[in-house]
Structure formats: structure tokens, C-alpha cells
Amino acid sequence: MDIENYFSANYQAARGKFLQLCEARGFTVDAYQNDRAKAPDGSDLFLDVAMLGSADAEHLLMLFSGTHGVEGYCGSGIQSALVGESVFGGLGPNLRIVLVHAVNPYGFAHDRRVNEDNIDLNRNFLDFAHEVPSDNGYGDIHAHLVPEAWEGETRVQADAALAQYAKDNGPGALQHAASGGQYTHSNGVFYGGETLSWSAETVLALVKEVAEPARRACFIDFHTGLGPYGYGEMIAAGSRAQVDRTFEIYRDYEVTDPDAGTSTSAPIQGTMAHGVERALPDVETYFVALEYGTLSLKEVMTAVRADNWLYQFGSLDSPLGRDIKRQVRDAFYCDEAKWKSMLYERALDVVNSTLRELQR
Numbered sequence: 001m002d003i004e005n006y007f008s009a010n011y012q013a014a015r016g017k018f019l020q021l022c023e024a025r026g027f028t029v030d031a032y033q034n035d036r037a038k039a040p041d042g043s044d045l046f047l048d049v050a051m052l053g054s055a056d057a058e059h060l061l062m063l064f065s066g067t068h069g070v071e072g073y074c075g076s077g078i079q080s081a082l083v084g085e086s087v088f089g090g091l092g093p094n095l096r097i098v099l100v101h102a103v104n105p106y107g108f109a110h111d112r113r114v115n116e117d118n119i120d121l122n123r124n125f126l127d128f129a130h131e132v133p134s135d136n137g138y139g140d141i142h143a144h145l146v147p148e149a150w151e152g153e154t155r156v157q158a159d160a161a162l163a164q165y166a167k168d169n170g171p172g173a174l175q176h177a178a179s180g181g182q183y184t185h186s187n188g189v190f191y192g193g194e195t196l197s198w199s200a201e202t203v204l205a206l207v208k209e210v211a212e213p214a215r216r217a218c219f220i221d222f223h224t225g226l227g228p229y230g231y232g233e234m235i236a237a238g239s240r241a242q243v244d245r246t247f248e249i250y251r252d253y254e255v256t257d258p259d260a261g262t263s264t265s266a267p268i269q270g271t272m273a274h275g276v277e278r279a280l281p282d283v284e285t286y287f288v289a290l291e292y293g294t295l296s297l298k299e300v301m302t303a304v305r306a307d308n309w310l311y312q313f314g315s316l317d318s319p320l321g322r323d324i325k326r327q328v329r330d331a332f333y334c335d336e337a338k339w340k341s342m343l344y345e346r347a348l349d350v351v352n353s354t355l356r357e358l359q360r
Ligand SMILES: [Zn+2]
Pocket: 068, 071, 122, 222, 223, 224, 225
């Protein structure tokens, strides 16, 4: 099958394709329903899990899609292509593969990055009982990121204020304050929540169940929106030790580290990489976010702000509402054959390298 055909036009089609391919290739499939939310057409939403290989295998590879909802077009297409092209056929007895489809099914189905509670899941994996998140200065710019009116003079002033903030605080400061993760404005952007979300709880329980018996576990989470068009930046994340281990197994690749300032991503808190690592104190863990570029950073940030504005102040059923929905989808999913083949080639290379490394 052409690689392009593994990608789907909506969440339901993506889910159907993924499940059908996994079942045809001998994966065991489980569905977890998110009963807190529905798709736009009122249908149910699921986080699906497909597993191949022995439950007591020494090595585990786990691939996640749709942590940021709308970014699931990318991750789902890659997962389906890897399964459909039999990349996981003929595995050794000591290796187990677990694919998690649509970590945030609400966001995927509604073309949003956030979940049903406006939470950015990749800021939500905090230990809320013991960790106090740091304040990146988000409060200074919240009102400008999400002005009450998206068009006209209010918006012009808001953009001017953000430009001034960037000028006053130096390069990277605006991105860090906006996207580093904030826990003070539940109606704002890049909000990390105040408790673990349904998706984070489901992922952590699953990770414990499947990865605890393993000695080594490698996690790859597919994202879109940062960096050059179609390029998959390998971002190592988690504790210093996990980042160092990840650098070591991918020593032949250019791997970046937000904390060292080498990534297109700002340093962020409450990532899935941190959550997974904390859940598995006795496992040697590795974590990479494979981040694929789409449009410019400015266009992507504007789409994130517009989406937040739309659900807070706007109307989905209006010309502006429909325009924003299209803008958000375009910012996280380039519906072009060339982009999709770039995504797959990179993912295939990284996955094959991971499989070799785990079986060394
Ligand atoms: Zn993302």
C-alpha cells in the first residue's frame, strides 16, 4: 500500500484502519473508552492499545500517538504504516511491542491539541501530591495570548504586547513563558491541570502493567508543530539520567535536549517522559519525542491561541469558527504525500535502530 494511504482524514477512520491492520498482523488489541467526552458526532472515544510479543519479554518498545489530539493524524498514520508494512514481523522472543493509539482521543476527534478539560497532556504528568510546578511567567502574558476578541483592535494590541515581551526578555523567553507549562490559568494555553487527567492515568496504569516486567523500555511519542517541514527532531526528555541514556542508544543520531537549549522545544514540565520514568523506578527507560515540523512557529502558536479563543469566546458554527478549525488542523497536519512519506521514512529509521539497539 502507498504510505500516504495509512494516514486518515479523521479520528474514526484512523482508529478503524489502525485496529484492522493490527488484528490482521496478529496484535492483541484492547480499547479504553473515555467516558468523559464524545466525538463531535456524539460517538464514543477510545484510547486503543495493540500488543505483540511475550508479556515477560526483557525489552519493550512502546509507541504513542495523539498525546496532543490533533497531532494524532501524524502518529496514527505512522503506527498504521509500521504495522501494515510488517516492520514488527519476525521479532525475537525477548522483545515486546506496544502501540498506544490516540492518547487524547477527544483532541484527535475535535482537531484540538488539548483534552476535554483544556489540559495539555504533555504538561499533565506531574506528581501532583509532591511536585510544585514552577512559574515560567505565563501570568504576565496570558491576557495577550488569549484576548477576548480575536479580530480587530484588541487582537492587534495583544500581538503588539507579545512582540514587546519578546523584545524585552530575549529570544526564547516568549516561547518558554507561553509553552513551558502553566498551572495557574485553567482557561489558558499549555495548561497542565491540577490533577492527573483520564488519559495520563490510563497511560500510567498501562505503562506499569506492560513495562514493569521488562529490563529495558524505550518510549517514542509522535508530535507535530515544531521545526522544519517534515523533519523529525528527536527530543530526549525526562530526568538527566534518562536523557543521557537516550543519547547513548541514539549516539548515531542528532538528538536534542530542551533543557540544554538545543531543541526547537522550550524546556517543559510535567511531560509524559517524566511520568513514565517515575512509574518505572526499576526499569532502564529511554524516551524520545519525535517532533515533526509543519508550518512556521508563528503560525502554529497563532493556531493554538485561536483554538483556545474559539472554545472560550467564539462560536464553532460561524465562518470565523470554521476558519480557525481549519487553521488548527493545518498547523498540525500537512495533508500532503511528500510530508507523509518524510514522516514515515524517519520513523522507520528510528524504530529500526531502536529495535536493533534493544536486542544488542
Ligand atoms: Zn505535541
